Amino acid sequence: MNGAELTDTDNRPDDELGPIDYLVVEFPPGQTRLTGEAAAELVALAASDTIRVLDLMIVYKGEDGSIDVDEFxxxxxxxxxxxxxxxxxxxxxxxxxxxxxAAMDPGSAAAVLVWENTWAAPFAVALRRGGGQLIASGRIPTQALIASMSKEGE
Known part of the structure; x- marks a missing residue:
């Protein structure tokens, strides 16, 4: 993400931040809200200090390709x-x-969430203080891991 610098919203210097992640979840036409169980889980993660929500927006893509955004x-x-x-x-x-x-279907909406993994901040800070620098990061899809583990058990 190319956004602005992080602000000190909880009195921690920026060099004490944990890893930052984002996700984009597209909803079909007519289903444009991040509500219910997903909203409750997000609030619970933030309340337990597992994550800190840094940004949350809803992006709408019109049938004609126009873009509208609802900020939090x-x-x-x-x-x-x-x-x-x-x-x-x-x-x-x-x-x-x-x-x-650009990646969305016309007529759809997407929730865009950016968060800090506060649970990992102490580890990330210790690595940086020890001279470590992140050179790669990624995610393993759950389905790929399950498939790999199933093959090992055969």
């Missing part, structure tokens, strides 16, 4: 999600949203 504070009826508003650093830039919309 512009979303009506946040429900439980209102609890995480104070942690937002608003790190997404306009170009990030344009790039996300």
């Amino acid at each position: 504070e512009d979303i009506d009826d946040l429900g439980d999600l209102a609890q995480i508003e104070a942690t937002l650093a608003e790190v997404l830039a306009e170009q990030d949203l344009i790039d996300i919309a």
